[in-house]
Amino acid sequence: MPKIGTPLSATAVRNLKEPGKYxxxxxxxxxxxxxxxxxxxxxxxxxxxxxxxxxxxADLVTLAEARELAVSNKKLxxxxxxxxxxxxxxxxxxxxxxxxxxxxxxxxPTWTNAKHAAQFKSTLTNxxxxxxxxxxxxxxxxxxxxxxxxxxxxxxxxxxxxxxQRIGTVMKWAIAQGYRSDEPTLALNQVLPKPNRKTKHRxxxxxxxxxxxxxxxxxxxxxxxTKLAIELLVxxxxxxxxxxxxxxxxxxxxxxxxxxxxxxxxxxxxxVIPLSDRATEVLQQAKALGDDGLIFPGMRSGRPMSDxxxxxxxxxxxxxxxxxxxxxxxxxxxxxxxxxxxEVAERALAHKTTNKVEAAYARSDLFEKRRKLMDAxxxxxxxxxxxxxxxx
Numbered sequence: 001m002p003k004i005g006t007p008l009s010a011t012a013v014r015n016l017k018e019p020g021k022y023x024x025x026x027x028x029x030x031x032x033x034x035x036x037x038x039x040x041x042x043x044x045x046x047x048x049x050x051x052x053x054x055x056x057x058a059d060l061v062t063l064a065e066a067r068e069l070a071v072s073n074k075k076l077x078x079x080x081x082x083x084x085x086x087x088x089x090x091x092x093x094x095x096x097x098x099x100x101x102x103x104x105x106x107x108x109p110t111w112t113n114a115k116h117a118a119q120f121k122s123t124l125t126n127x128x129x130x131x132x133x134x135x136x137x138x139x140x141x142x143x144x145x146x147x148x149x150x151x152x153x154x155x156x157x158x159x160x161x162x163x164x165q166r167i168g169t170v171m172k173w174a175i176a177q178g179y180r181s182d183e184p185t186l187a188l189n190q191v192l193p194k195p196n197r198k199t200k201h202r203x204x205x206x207x208x209x210x211x212x213x214x215x216x217x218x219x220x221x222x223x224x225x226t227k228l229a230i231e232l233l234v235x236x237x238x239x240x241x242x243x244x245x246x247x248x249x250x251x252x253x254x255x256x257x258x259x260x261x262x263x264x265x266x267x268x269x270x271x272v273i274p275l276s277d278r279a280t281e282v283l284q285q286a287k288a289l290g291d292d293g294l295i296f297p298g299m300r301s302g303r304p305m306s307d308x309x310x311x312x313x314x315x316x317x318x319x320x321x322x323x324x325x326x327x328x329x330x331x332x333x334x335x336x337x338x339x340x341x342x343e344v345a346e347r348a349l350a351h352k353t354t355n356k357v358e359a360a361y362a363r364s365d366l367f368e369k370r371r372k373l374m375d376a377x378x379x380x381x382x383x384x385x386x387x388x389x390x391x392x
Contacts, residue, residue, distance in 0.1 A: 028070040037101035040066040057098045097133040138180040142187040204325030207333035211381045216317045229296040235279040237330040244304045246295040267352040274371035276378035344369045
């Protein structure tokens with residue numbers, strides 16, 4: 001990082017990427033945020049107090065322009081004026097590029113997936129900002145957004161819908177900041193055609209074939225850790241990421257429970273899973289392989305097993321299914337082969353309900369009912385009973 005007082009160059013400004021403060025002259029410095037946002041800021045003494053004045057995005061304001069503004073502010077402050085007050089009188093409306101950076105900076109700490117910020121920005125960078133990025137955020141109209149969505153709305157509908165949603169998020173931020181009064185993407189709901197598509201469900205096995213699939217996996221020449229990971233996923237009806245990132249600190253083998261913290265759950269709520277006898281045995285076998293850190297480590301030290309490792313094994317054995325599809329197999333079995341209440345089944349899958357009655361059930365003690373359900377599922381996978389399981 002350049003020292004204070006070392007002037008920057010235009011080339012250095014273009015190439016600087018690492019988060020930090022890079023100082024120039026007249027109190028001017030370039031601030032780079034972890035999100036990648038690059039802003040000019042000036043520290044200047046106003047009436048005996050050190051104040052910071054934002055001078056705009058480094059992607060829009062050149063070094064020469066920033067220096068000119070800094071000199072002007074410094075002269076005004078020395079003459080007894082207040083550059084901040086002048087700026088407030090002529091408040092600058094941010095460009096769409098600047099607004100996007102602000103939205104990411106504001107929301108990044110709350111996004112559970114560290115990649116979300118990069119995905120949020122790349123979607124807009126690829127389809128929106130080349131055409132609209134330099135426009136003031138209050139100048140962008142529904143027709144402008146329509147012009148970037150229409151070319152991809154049919155052929156890349158999923159991507160287009162994400163683009164629309166993310167532009168909408170930026171527009172809502174602009175409304176909250178007082179930069180505009182309307183959300184232009186709302187006007188497009190009646191203009192953009194509804195795509196003619198069928199919902200794609202993850203490929204799953206009929207529950208009657210899951211036991212045979214597990215037997216095939218068990219008898220395969222795959223690594224034991226991979227076989228155990230898949231079996232635990234099936235026995236607990238969990239998501240792939242929940243199994244792959246499982247940590248020994250989450251498991252209590254004596255109490256036969258697995259507590260997944262909220263930060264690792266899709267619904268952002270802690271999920272306590274009752275472990276059947278077989279699920280406990282699977283974990284004991286995994287523990288014999290090593291009990292430090294991750295339950296199912298990958299080939300690289302400190303890294304979890306990959307989703308591809310699990311999916312590839314299942315497909316190689318002749319089962320063209322998605323790993324996530326085993327949850328569907330479990331849910332269908334519950335519906336067709338047990339008398340389990342809907343709210344218990346949904347809780348077992350860690351689904352979040354919007355129904356007030358079901359939400360009340362979810363807050364009640366459904367743990368023992370879920371334990372009976374998971375025991376019955378493990379028993380079914382072992383014995384494949386034909387009769388309907390009565391859970392009381």
